[in-house]
Structures are given as C-alpha cells and as structure tokens.
Amino acid sequence: MRLILVGPPGAGKGTQAVHLAEHYKIPHISTGDIFRANIKGGTELGKLAQSYMDAGNLVPDSVTNSMVEDRLGQSDVGNGFLLDGYPRNVGQAEFLDGVLNAKGAPLDSVLELSIANDEIIKRLSGRRICRGCGASFHIHFEKPSKDGLCDKCGGELYQRQDDNEATIANRLNVYTEQTEPIIEYYKKAGLLKVISATGAVSEITTQAISALK
C-alpha cells in the first residue's frame, strides 16, 4: 500500500496515520515529524527548517524533496508507506511521481481528510503534543487523564510553537494557496478518495479503510 494523507493542518492526519500505518503494516512518514526531530537534535536541517516552520511557511522544496527521497530509499519502505504532510504543493507531487515511477512503484491512493475551517482553529489552538512519544491530545476534546502529562508514556505535553493564532492563520492560507491544488492533481490521476474528518477517531479510521478498499 503506497498511500498519501492530505488535509489541512488540524484535520487529524497524524492521528489517523498512526492507526492506518498499523493496519496496513507500513511505515508512517511525516515530514513535519522529521523536521521537528531535527530541530530537537539541533541538526543543520533542523536549523534551516525552524524559521519556516515557526512562521507557518513551507520549507523549500529542494530541502524537503531530497529528505523524502532519502527516506523512501530506506529498507522498511519495501511493503509501501503512508506519507503524512507530503506532498504539500504540485511541485512536490510531481517530484514524488518521478521518484516512484523510477522505482516502478506508483501511488495506490490519496486520501483527503475534509474539515471546515472553524473546526480546524478550535482543534489546533487546544492541541497539546507529548515531548516523549509525539501523541496528540486536546485541552477540551481529548483531555489527558492528568493535566499536562501523556496518557501513553507519561511524557510532558507541550503546545507546538506553530499552533498559535497568527501562525495557524498563515498555515491555513498556505494550505489553500499551495496545497489544495494537489487535490485536483490527484483527482485527475484517478487516485483521490475523500472522507469527513469529523467524528470519533475510530469511526474515521473505519471510514478510511473502507474508502481505501
């Protein structure tokens, strides 16, 4: 299964990606997570990505594309992959097609998680992430049992630096202007499936799996 998850920030791509990757037994590749790990590790890539991420802008394609090409060359990708947060513009989508066609392993499906803008803002502004395992919580909708601590690993919860009002607004603009055109691109290629991203996490996973059959 070679799969892409598309949707605006806050649609729940990361949460669904974890469940779908487990279901299909494929690696979950999140470009945002790779950038955040590099920032945490103080690498050159992290230093380069940080200012773009803090402003809610896209990291330049030359950097992101070669990072993804590298990741797709690793041995755990033989069975397929689930890309979360990539591609984010038509240039990246074309680049990915080139990489996959060269391997003779084109995409199987692109799943769009669709959600209204006001719901996104509510979700992102209350989102909290675990420093230890990356699990996602919400101060109103998915409260951890102990304030500020992860239910899964006990790690400290924090608010992503780009989950503030001004950056959220820019991330939504970037999504509309740069990322949405890839939906048309994949529709034309006959790969697009769309499901609603509202409702219980497990229901959305069930809908995703049935849409991908």
Ligand code: AMP
């Ligand atoms: P995410 O965790 O997917 O919301 O990504 C967080 C941030 O990482 C984005 O706002 C971008 O700054 C950067 N980023 C993640 N994926 C990409 C990508 N495919 N292209 C460019 N920048 C990206």
